[in-house]
Amino acid sequence: DTGVSQDPRHKITKRGQNVTFRCDPISEHNRLYWYRQTLGQGPEFLTYFQNEAQLEKSRLLSDRFSAERPKGSFSTLEIQRTEQGDSAMYLCASNQLEGANYGYTFGSGTRLTVV
Amino acid sequence: AQSVAQPEDQVNVAEGNPLTVKCTYSVSGNPYLFWYVQYPNRGLQFLLKYITGDNLVKGSYGFEAEFNKSQTSFHLKKPSALVSDSALYFCAVRDIKTGGSYIPTFGRGTSLIVHP
Numbered sequence: 049d050t051g052v053s054q055d056p057r058h059k060i061t062k063r064g065q066n067v068t069f070r071c072d073p074i075s076e077h078n079r080l081y082w083y084r085q086t087l088g089q090g091p092e093f094l095t096y097f098q099n100e101a102q103l104e105k106s107r108l109l110s111d112r113f114s115a116e117r118p119k120g121s122f123s124t125l126e127i128q129r130t131e132q133g134d135s136a137m138y139l140c141a142s143n144q145l146e147g148a149n150y151g152y153t154f155g156s157g158t159r160l161t162v163v
Numbered sequence: 164a165q166s167v168a169q170p171e172d173q174v175n176v177a178e179g180n181p182l183t184v185k186c187t188y189s190v191s192g193n194p195y196l197f198w199y200v201q202y203p204n205r206g207l208q209f210l211l212k213y214i215t216g217d218n219l220v221k222g223s224y225g226f227e228a229e230f231n232k233s234q235t236s237f238h239l240k241k242p243s244a245l246v247s248d249s250a251l252y253f254c255a256v257r258d259i260k261t262g263g264s265y266i267p268t269f270g271r272g273t274s275l276i277v278h279p
Contacts, residue, residue: 052206081266090253090269091207104266139206151197154206 052155054140060161061130068126069158073142080123081152082115083139084108091139097123130162165190165258169270176244177278184239184273186254196237197255197267198228207253213237224248244277251275 053072061067073080078099083091094113095105099120109115112130117123127134137159141152166189176182188194195214199207211222218230228239239252251274255267 090271093266151209156206
């Protein structure tokens with residue numbers, strides 16, 4: 049097990065284009081989380097899944113954002129019609145339901161730059 | 164509502180000296196508290212947690228943190244700093260009272276710089 053993997057590491061896109069990021073959590077972890085981090089800020093919660101069910105979404109997650117975890121394993125985060133304000137590091141994290149109070153394992157993140 | 168404050172944007176310390184990175188929190192119930200470290204262009208790494216029990220919590224890489232309920236603080240400490248400890252440190256809190264959500268709130272982070 050190599051931990052939480054995120055792909056791609058970096059993405060540069062033109063404003064108005066759609067982008068999709070992928071996260072592969074630790075295999076036995078049933079909870080998966082997406083966070084966004086901008087320069088000088090801590091991670092801000094976007095959404096999380098327990099298995100394939102999306103249980104909570106932040107108000108930060110506008111209708112241009114959608115996340116899926118179709119088989120309860122990997123997850124994708126799609127941003128449609130990207131805006132410059134979407135430029136950020138997108139972090140994925142996972143943990144197990146039983147250990148949900150015991151911290152996350154984070155991936156290295158996908159850095160999005162919208163030009 | 165839950166919130167966490169890291170009052171220092173940057174902490175500078177000489178190698179070999181003790182270090183402290185401050186964190187205060189606000190919850191309506193009881194807190195679960197966490198510290199994470201982030202190296203450049205990397206995700207966050209879990210350092211330690213306070214859930215219940217002993218107020219002094221020991222974690223990875225020689226770090227420890229002390230839970231102080233009366234001061235609503237959870238400061239991160241290390242007796243002897245290393246240059247390799249230089250990184251961004253994030254405190255996070257989850258209010259037990261919210262229940263079910265398991266979503267902690269992170270602070271803005273403190274940049275620790277350890278000088279040789």
